[in-house]
Amino acid sequence: MPEQHSVSNSAALAKYASLDQRGSLQAEYIWIDSVSGVRSKTKTLTKKPNSVDDLPEWNFDGSSTGQAPGEDSDIYLRPVAIYPDPFRGGDNILVLNECWNSDGAPNKFNYRHDCAKLMEAHKDQKPWFGLEQEYTLFDEYGHPYGWPKGGYPGPQGPYYCGVGTGKVYCRDIVEAHYKACLYAGIKISGINAEVLPSQWEFQVGPCEGISMGDELWIARYLLHRVAEDFGVKISFHPKPIPGDWNGSGLHTNVSTEAMRKEGGMKHIEAAIEKLSKRHKEHIAVYGDDNTLRLTGRHETGSIDQFSYGVADRGSSIRIPRSCAKEGYGYFEDRRPASNACPYQITGIMIETICGGLDE
Ligand code: ADP
Ligand code: MN
Ligand code: MN
Ligand code: MN
Numbered sequence: 334m335p336e337q338h339s340v341s342n343s344a345a346l347a348k349y350a351s352l353d354q355r356g357s358l359q360a361e362y363i364w365i366d367s368v369s370g371v372r373s374k375t376k377t378l379t380k381k382p383n384s385v386d387d388l389p390e391w392n393f394d395g396s397s398t399g400q401a402p403g404e405d406s407d408i409y410l411r412p413v414a415i416y417p418d419p420f421r422g423g424d425n426i427l428v429l430n431e432c433w434n435s436d437g438a439p440n441k442f443n444y445r446h447d448c449a450k451l452m453e454a455h456k457d458q459k460p461w462f463g464l465e466q467e468y469t470l471f472d473e474y475g476h477p478y479g480w481p482k483g484g485y486p487g488p489q490g491p492y493y494c495g496v497g498t499g500k501v502y503c504r505d506i507v508e509a510h511y512k513a514c515l516y517a518g519i520k521i522s523g524i525n526a527e528v529l530p531s532q533w534e535f536q537v538g539p540c541e542g543i544s545m546g547d548e549l550w551i552a553r554y555l556l557h558r559v560a561e562d563f564g565v566k567i568s569f570h571p572k573p574i575p576g577d578w579n580g581s582g583l584h585t586n587v588s589t590e591a592m593r594k595e596g597g598m599k600h601i602e603a604a605i606e607k608l609s610k611r612h613k614e615h616i617a618v619y620g621d622d623n624t625l626r627l628t629g630r631h632e633t634g635s636i637d638q639f640s641y642g643v644a645d646r647g648s649s650i651r652i653p654r655s656c657a658k659e660g661y662g663y664f665e666d667r668r669p670a671s672n673a674c675p676y677q678i679t680g681i682m683i684e685t686i687c688g689g690l691d692e
Contacts, residue, residue: 343562350421358424362391362410363554364432367399367442369569369672371554381424388412388428400432400440408440409433414547419516420558427517427554429547445546448680452542455687459590461663462545462679463522463538466552467581467671469573470503470531471566477574478503478531478565489579492530502531503565510535510552510559517555519548528579528631538586546676571670572625580626580633581671585678588663589687597661604686605641605650605664611685612639612649618677620670627668634667 358381363373374393382388395401395408410430418425432440439446452460470478479502480486495501507524514521514535522536535556537548553569560567572580591600608615616623616636627636634640634649641650643657649668656662669678
């Protein structure tokens with residue numbers, strides 16, 4: 334059988350990428366589908382938009398994405414944020430959208446809508462978030478990227494922040510993604526190679542309010558797109574390799590303005606107290622298959638029990654040592670799985686620590 338080439342021919346594409354667009358620009362409309370994937374399609378615009386209000390609503394066939402039944406399949410795309418497009422460059426843009434049904438209700442998988450309401454209701458508290466997105470790379474045949482064929486690499490140890498052949502995999506993709514995020518204006522705050530070989534992490538934040546979910550989804554979109562160029566698959570599964578290998582999380586760092594000021598520790602402690610009473614509700618929206626990851630091993634807490642501690646990587650909530658010393662700062666919720674929705678995480682976080690919509 335001839336070898337299949339699904340890798341795009343970037344060299345050939347480069348010839349066309351710099352052609353004059355004669356004043357028109359390409360807007361890549363992006364949305365989140367029914368299985369926490371991202372989808373996108375392109376629209377030509379004849380005028381540069383100044384804000385999302387200048388952008389037309391659009392639609393797609395929701396029956397092809399599991400977002401609508403066949404007999405009423407139109408789903409509407411409502412633009413909510415614009416970013417420079419690192420793939421097309423120039424005035425071309427990426428447009429993040431919310432999905433709405435034809436009856437005027439938010440689509441079932443539109444978790445942004447409720448999150449935005451909560452963020453708006455509590456914006457005076459200036460909530461900041463920082464998300465640590467862990468993920469794993471697989472080759473196009475579904476084999477962990479760079480792993481020996483039909484075998485396993487040596488045990489975990491040399492790979493975390495690893496340097497050198499055999500200790501680090503796929504640095505090129507990770508670097509390309511980092512640059513793409515910077516170009517798009519995503520507040521990517523860093524990257525590191527993780528404990529499992531071919532597992533990495535990028536951090537986005539601090540971001541205020543609803544922008545956290547927006548920026549993380551765009552960063553995920555960029556990662557999938559960059560990986561296409563290398564013929565590599567991105568997995569956000571929280572336990573990508575069974576056995577004695579680390580899982581992937583989406584550690585969620587949180588602060589309100591009061592927590593960031595002198596004396597903030599009492600606000601952090603009050604938040605943790607509230608979180609301890611809603612463990613089950615949080616776990617319910619902290620991602621699928623999280624039971625496979627939150628085992629109390631591999632730097633995780635147990636899924637059944639809430640716990641917290643200073644500098645404790647085996648607890649649900651960790652207060653960074655530096656914050657405990659200074660008496661203010663932020664806390665880290667280590668429970669969310671890598672495949673969780675940032676709108677659901679940040680939404681329930683604000684609901685628990687700041688209150689619901691009428692508080
Ligand atoms: P870890 O030590 O757990 O690996 P990282 O350095 O990977 O932590 O990630 C920490 C994240 O916390 C970053 O995204 C950073 O922007 C974010 N962060 C820093 N300060 C705050 C704060 N006051 N509130 C919320 N998030 C913050
Ligand atoms: Mn980290
Ligand atoms: Mn990590
Ligand atoms: Mn962390």
